[in-house]
Structure formats: C-alpha cells, structure tokens
Amino acid sequence: MAESHPQPGDVPSDSTVPKAVVARLSLYLRELQRLEAAGQQTISSAQLGTLLGFSDAQVRKDLGFFGQFGYPGVGYRCDELIRAMRDILGTNHVWPVVMVGVGNLGQALLGYRGFARQNFRIVSAFDCDPTKVGGTINGIPVRHVDQLPDVVRCEQIRLGLIVVPGERAQEVADKLVAAGVEGIVNFAPVTLSLPPHIQLVSVDLAIELEQLSFAVTSKLHAAAVQPGG
Amino acid sequence: MAESHPQPGDVPSDSTVPKAVVARLSLYLRELQRLEAAGQQTISSAQLGTLLGFSDAQVRKDLGFFGQFGYPGVGYRCDELIRAMRDILGTNHVWPVVMVGVGNLGQALLGYRGFARQNFRIVSAFDCDPTKVGGTINGIPVRHVDQLPDVVRCEQIRLGLIVVPGERAQEVADKLVAAGVEGIVNFAPVTLSLPPHIQLVSVDLAIELEQLSFAVTSKLHAAAVQPGG
DNA sequence: CGGTGTGAAAGTTTTCACAGCG
C-alpha cells in the first residue's frame, strides 16, 4: 500500500475507554469484514451505524477514542479500518487459548470455526474424565487437568475458556489463574471470584433467554435492527 | 406462608427499566437460588452486592424499579425475593422454545441442563439435513424447517434460538418471525435485521474472546469479582 | 442498631451541531 494517512499503532490504552465502546468495536469489525468480503472499499459512519443500529455520531465518537481513521468527504477505507480495529483489539496476531471441560458444550466449541476466523486457536482442551483424556477432538488434544500449568507455561497461554459444570467452575478458575492465565471466558452459570488483575467475560446461556423472557413479557416494543445483545 | 409484606404482581412494565438493570436482575436471581439452596434465609443488599461485585445502593435501586421487597433491619427473604424476581423476569412458568440448527453447537445446547433449571424447555429442533430430520436428540425431536410454522403455532412458541451458520441466520430469523416468534437468541456471528417489535439477544462466541484480548492487551488492571460480563 | 427506600448529587455515555477538510 502506498499511502496510509491514519497512523495506527498508537492505541492509547491509557485514557479509560468505556467497555461499551469496546463491545461495539467488535461489532464494527465483524461488519467491516463482511463488507470487505463483499467488495466494498469505503464506508461512512452513517452507513456503518445504520447496519448495526447505531447513530453516525456514535460510530465516529467510538473510533475517536483510538485515533483518526477517516477521510472527510469520503468515509473510512474498509481495509485500513479493519487493520486498525484488529490492532486495537489485539487480534492481528494469533492467540493460543486453552479450554477446560470437554462435555457437550466443550466439544461443540472445539469444532467452532468462528474462533479461528478471529485469530483464536484452542491449542489444548482439559478434562478429568479418563475416557476423554488422551484423545483428540477436531485435531485438538484432550489432556488431564493436571497438565494445565505445564501447557499454559510452555505455550505462553494468556486466555482460557471454562466449560465445566457450575460446581467445578471456581476451582477450575483458580487453577487457570495459578497457571498464569490473564483472561477467562466463563460459560458456567456461577459467579466467579477472581483476583482483580484477571479479566473475566461471562456467558450464561439461560440468562440470555431470561432477558428475552422479560422483554417479551413486559412487551416493551422497542429494539429494531438492534445488535450486540 | 402466613405473612407476605412485599405485594408482588404489580410489575410496573410501564416506566422504562434500563436494560442493565434487567441484566443484573438475572444475576441476582442466580445468586439467590444458590444461597437458598445453601440454606440461607435472608440476605442484605450489601451481602448480595458484595457477592456480585456491585454496591449495596445499586442492588436496592435496581429492586426499587419493581417494588418494595425488603424488611428494614433484616434485608430480603431469599424465597420471597426469588419468587418476585421470577415474576418480573417471567420465568415462574415454563417457556417452550424452538431451536433452529442442529450442528455441533445446536446439539450441545439440546443437552444443556441450565435451560430447564430456569424454566425453558426446547420442545423441538429444526434442520434441513435429511440425516438429522426425523431423529431425536436428548429426547427432543428434530424436524424439517418447513414444519417450523406449524409447531410454533400449535405449541404457542414465543422464543427461538438460531444456531445455524452465519450465511443462513437471516433467512432463519425471517422464518421465525413469520411463524410468530417474538424473541430470538442469535448464536450466528452476523447482524440480524428484524422488525422493531421482535426482541433480540445476540451471543457471538468469538467476540467474547475478542473483548478479553483487548482487555488483556491494554492491561487495564481493573475488574474484580466482576460478574455478568 | 442494622438495614431498606429514595430524592438529590456526581459521574458517565450519547446525541447534537458545527468547524474544517479533501
């Protein structure tokens, strides 16, 4: 590429960026990837906003937290913006990830293509069940949980997925933290208690339905193209 | 029970309740259920808040949106509050749910116990694949998508889960809406465009990891007992 | 006392509106 106006790589990371902004960043990236794949070269904040159900101002403000990426009168170049978003989110390089718990859900996640698409690779799964340990699922080895610390250290793993039943989630979380993991996605329906330097994202499948139940019950006719859940 | 101070059943549903409040309601309920199972009779806003990483004031304000549930000097009675939360969220009765897409993830969700625990029952799954149609997974019948409208109507289904690849998610969403579903949980990594009266919750597994990637990269040492992610 | 319920204050996020630029 010849020109590159918007100087990326300065990712502030100092001034406190609201969580909601980062959540939308992922949605912008997802949409941009689709647009680029569809052959679109540039996009305006208004177009991108409309696609996702946000205002043009919000799109610009969100991007403004991280730098200047647009061209007045033109909009944003998809390829540049994608690259910038990935730099900001940290997904321009591959993240090796570990997964603990190889039940129904765990096995399904081992086969999920979406992770690789965003540059995440599950390098090893862990369980206690002797009938599972030693095997391979979708090319991913299943090891005994006792080997977790070794693998995390050797492979320099920073992110982990907890996919065990609720009763064992806290103990698994403690093991991940002890092994040196810095961020956890928890699929178990329990509140985890973690040291403050560990990042946590929780996904409770029943709670997602519960939120719908409320919305549908108290028929608050709202929403629309509404994204991001 | 003899006495019941907090008069439930008035669920305002008129005054606009912030989404964030409803999200926390589900966390309160989850925690209360655990506490009750552990034999705890009452709990204060401060205790409940501490368990979830919120302030006592926030817990009280959140509950205040829906009525008065507490006893000054005592706190809240777990059993009463659980019942009230369920009334508010609409999960004191069973919700029949349909699921479209019986791939890896879909099959895993058909086996997920957590749904039933919060009163959701997947009554039927749907797919196009003739090798899957006609079968049963975990006691749940797998039918052809063409039968979706009939089942939704006969069983009075109001909620649906989309668990198909991104390319087919929009068409499936349209079918669910046409069949009369009012709320959708979308697991496909695409933005759905829906009529404004349809409620949508989206879960993008790769995005959850992306959010962690950002948090860990820009080491914003924050979080704590942090819940709900 | 110990704890709720709730106005008022503080803080945060979104929207507005417009200068400036290619």
Place this chain on the structure above:
DNA sequence: CGCTGTGAAAACTTTCACACCG
C-alpha cells in the same frame, strides 16, 4: 459538496446520604 472529528448539551446511570422502620 459530503463526511469526519470534536467540543458542548442532553440524557441516562450510579453513588451518596439520610429519613424512616422494626
């Protein structure tokens, strides 16, 4: 022109602080 980037205003959420209750 069309569209970005951004201060200032508006809207919303959280925290504070305290009256009141058993």
